[in-house]
Amino acid sequence: MTDTVRRILNARVYDVAVRTPLDPMVRLSERIGAPVLLKREDLQPIFSFKIRGAYNRIAQLAEAARAAGVICASAGNHAQGVALSAQTLGIQAIVVMPVTTPSIKVDAVRHFGGEVVLHGDTFDEAYAHARTLEAARGLTFVHPYDDADVIAGQGTIAVEILHQHPNPIEAIFVPIGGGGLAAGIASYVKFLRPETKVIGVEPVDAASMKAAIDAGNRVVLDRVGLFADGVAVRQAGEQTYPLCRDLLDEVILADTDAMCAAIKDIFEDMRILAEPAGALSLAGLKSYALRNGTPHGALVAISSGANMNFDRLRHVAERAEVGEERELLLAVTIPEEVGSYRRFIHTLGSRTVTEFNYRYAAGSKAHVFVGLQLRDAKHEKREIVGELERLGYGVIDLSADETAKLHVRYMVGGRAAALTDELVLRCEFPERPGALLRFLDGVGTDWNITLFHYRNHGADYGRVLVGLQVPDSDRARFFERLTALGYPYEDETGNDAYRLFLRG
Template sequence: MTEYVRRILDAHVYDVAVETPLEPMVRLSQRLGADVLLKREDLQPVFSFKIRGAYNRIARLPADARSAGVICASAGNHAQGVALSAKKLGIEATIVMPVTTPQIKVDAVRYWGGNVVLVGDTFDEAYIAAIKLAAERGLTFVHPYDDGDVIAGQGTIAVEILNRHPGPIEAIFVPIGGGGLAAGIASYVKFLRPEIRVVGVEPADAACMKAAIDNGSRVVLDRVGLFADGVAVRQAGEETFRICRDLLDGVLVADTDAMCGAIKDIFEDMRILAEPAGALSLAGLKAYAEANPERTGALVAICSGANLNFDRLRHVAERAEVGESREILLAVTIPEEPGSYRRFVQVLGNRTVTEFNYRYAKNGKAHVFVGLQTRDAKNRKAEIIKELEDLGYGVVDISADETATLHVRYMVGGRAPSLDDEVILRCEFPERPGALLRFLDGIGSDWNITLFHYRNHGADYGRVLVGVQVKPEDRARFNARMDSLGYPYEDETANDAYRLFLR
């Protein structure tokens, strides 16, 4: 720890990085009954903290390594940090990025002078290609997190936090991908102010550091979600794990809805749009504040970046109300008879309706997909459901149903009651030209496709709901075919939203 403190205090970052403010979130503080502070790393030249570690690593290279050039693998913020750092120092930089990287990020790297090489569909493929190119061309590989100089550069954030807020701090919440930021902040804070809790926060679908700490050694996740692409890492770094295991006071996880809610909180307080990874630590802070009403100091979250794809905003807006516990999604069964639709609307009364999907059904029962806005959905949900059930309505809570919120809500009304042997799958595949065709070619023509819904969410991976007619005796062969495609998928045939609105 002492060695890392020395390296942090000696880090070269301010030739290109700026000291960012620690700002109060007034509205959220009032809501939580806590002193909430946000460290504004979105104000860096590349809109992310990554510039700190990248510049500190590259600035320390000897002359021969500088003349050869540097290389990295990244689909986002680290790429821009390396490109700008190399440009500032007059060094050639090669940036290997997955083919699936959104064009806005590719353009940003090129703007800062990076030579972009597009390889593979995933970060892992880009990483392997970058290591190979580094060996072939004699380039220095700049690791995004598992490097002492990178960790020290990121640790300068902790210096600024403690300098700007010498008063009581209960906890600092840090987003974790590979762990470089958390390792740097924990090293400095625990040396100077060991009473301050340092808490890591990871996405629920990419919690590699939590899995490693729980296991006692590093693990490789089978797959990671890509909504928070800035922290979508399958394995924590070796050095970062060593530090985080010893110094962190815990690791929390947050789901997509919680991150969307935190993005909205940051916008309402600061009028900025954080990227999902940038709002991740605030999502963890909110969960901590709710679980720990007795506090002894400020709560600090790191807004680690604001490189948000504009076309992702609609997805964020749709999910923020659920993440903030302000929206309830319900599937309500009503009698298919004259006047029943009107009676149901009367039951809803003056409640704010955010969504209402209905279509006539012939079997005497109609199903309504309804969204209700409320200030405290978490506590009000059970009350509302009981009220509806007491009136004789069948109610299914689908607020946390991914298939319902991503697909079914846009498809209500289409049914195929005479269709036999339909299998419903929720799949992901790389968002790149030709990926959809390759997906369909992979399934082949042995089975009839009966349903298909795709919607672009501004992410690197497309999300699809697909129906396929598969006879029971052919199910094993079909499952083997799907497994061979290499695309993550979940069987949703028994899903309530599908059964009520589409079957």
């Protein structure tokens, strides 16, 4: 820790980075009942804190290494940080990015003078290629987090926070991907103010640091979720892990809905659009405040980046209300008879309906997909469900059902009569031409496709719901072929939303 603090105090970042403000979040502070402060790293020249670590690393290079140039692998903010840092110092920079990288990110790197090499479908493939080029051309690899100078550069954020807020701080919440930002901030804060908590925040589906701390050693996750792509790291860093293990007070996990709600909170207070990873620490702060009550000092979150793809806004807006527990999604079973629809609406009374999906189905029962706006989630949800059950309605809460929120709510009414042996999968496809064709070619023509739903969410990977007719006797062979294909998937054949609204 002492060596890291020394490096932080000697870091070179302000040739290109700026000292960002620590702004109060007035509305959220009123809701929580404590001062909430947001460190505005979205105001950096590349709209992300990554410029600090990248510049400090490159600025430390000897003349021979500068002359040879630098290389990195990244599809996001680190790529822009390396490109701008190298441009400022007059150094050649090569950035290897997956072929799936959106053009807006590729264009941003080129704008800062970086030479872009597109290789592979995934970060791992791009990373391996960058390492090959590093060795072949004698370049210096600039790691996004697992480097002492990168960690030190990110740690300068902590120096600014403690200068800007000399009053008590109960906790500083830091997003974690590989752990460079958390390691740098925790080293400085615990050296100067050990009473201040430093709490890491990870997505629930990309919690590599928490997994490492729980296991007592670095582990490799089988897969990571990609909504918060800025922190989608399968393994904690070799240098960052021991610092985070020894210095962090805890690691909090946040799901997609909580991040979307935090993006909305930042927008309402600051009128800025944080990217999912940029709002991650605030999602953790809110979870902590709800769990722990009134804090003894300020709560600080880091707005780590604002490189938001515009296409994602629809998805964020849809999920924010659920994440804030301001919307309740229900599947309700009502009698399929004249007047039952009106009676059900009457039961809802004056509550605001955010969504209502219904289609006639033969038989004695009908299923309705309904969204309701909540004022007091803690009590109102239980009250609504209890009242509907008391009146004899079958009710299932779908507010936490990923398949229902991503797909089924847009497909209600699409039943297929006399369909047998249907298997339903929720998959992630790379957002690139030919991804679906590769899936179909890999699966083969032995099984009939019965259902397909896709919506663009502005991410590098698309979310797809696909159904196929696969007899029970053939499922072992099917899953063997699907596993070999390599696309992440979840079997949703038993999902309640699918069963009620889509199954024949």
